[in-house]
Amino acid sequence: MSSEGSDHTKLSQSRREIITWVGSNIVPHEGDLRSRLRRMAVPEDEISDIVQDAYVKIAKLDSVTHIRNGRSYFFTTARTMLLDRIRRERIVRIDSMTEIEALRLADDDPGPERRVSARLELERVRRLIDGLPERCREIFELRRVEGVSQREIAARLGLPEHIVEAQAARGLKLILKALAREARSDEDAPGKNGERASDRHGI
Amino acid sequence: MVFDSEDAAALWAIRRDAAELDAAAQSELDAWLAVDERHAGALLRAEAALA
Numbered sequence: 001m002s003s004e005g006s007d008h009t010k011l012s013q014s015r016r017e018i019i020t021w022v023g024s025n026i027v028p029h030e031g032d033l034r035s036r037l038r039r040m041a042v043p044e045d046e047i048s049d050i051v052q053d054a055y056v057k058i059a060k061l062d063s064v065t066h067i068r069n070g071r072s073y074f075f076t077t078a079r080t081m082l083l084d085r086i087r088r089e090r091i092v093r094i095d096s097m098t099e100i101e102a103l104r105l106a107d108d109d110p111g112p113e114r115r116v117s118a119r120l121e122l123e124r125v126r127r128l129i130d131g132l133p134e135r136c137r138e139i140f141e142l143r144r145v146e147g148v149s150q151r152e153i154a155a156r157l158g159l160p161e162h163i164v165e166a167q168a169a170r171g172l173k174l175i176l177k178a179l180a181r182e183a184r185s186d187e188d189a190p191g192k193n194g195e196r197a198s199d200r201h202g203i
Numbered sequence: 204m205v206f207d208s209e210d211a212a213a214l215w216a217i218r219r220d221a222a223e224l225d226a227a228a229q230s231e232l233d234a235w236l237a238v239d240e241r242h243a244g245a246l247l248r249a250e251a252a253l254a
Contacts, residue, residue, distance in 0.1 A: 011219065022247060023254030056244030125252070143220070144253070150221035165217055172213040175252055 018064050025070025030179055050081045079103040128178050136171030208245040216249035
């Protein structure tokens, strides 16, 4: 984070704004980007690298106010990274540049359908929270919905604060892993023990 | 594997959301961020998912 140097102790206002913007404008499109890369037969580990590199690029920004369309920025960044990897022959199988072009077409300004898609993705995140293991969900809701401090949550639930922290981190990890999977409606909700529906069905 | 750094990023996101880091925790975070630039991306993603 170039603007903060080593001073991460208290999040700066600009950093908070970037985090909030990424939460609203980038994260909701991650599933779609991954799906499109999968359809292009990009290997899963390459997809994760490309998506992660896109987040790295955003993390280096001092501001996001110049970005008019988060989805377009995200897809364009991913496409550039994919092309770089192809040029360096880090990806073996790409049938044609037509597939790369499909990524460009997908990053256009969000029309009504894509706005609905982003809204559905946000609803999906809410469903993921609903599907968290009970203790994780309870802690997540107290913190995210009611704005209760971690210390107060620990007091209310009669738990040591480090347990609340661990449970919250567990919940967030499950949500991050679910976000990385292809959007498949209800199949994405982690079960009460944190497993995917597809795992539960032995798929 | 989704992100090598995903688990650590989730924990740091939760810690930074809960309270300002003390000096020791801050040094630990700085060291983790310095190991690999991808860690900054993983942390941003985790904090954004939490936002």
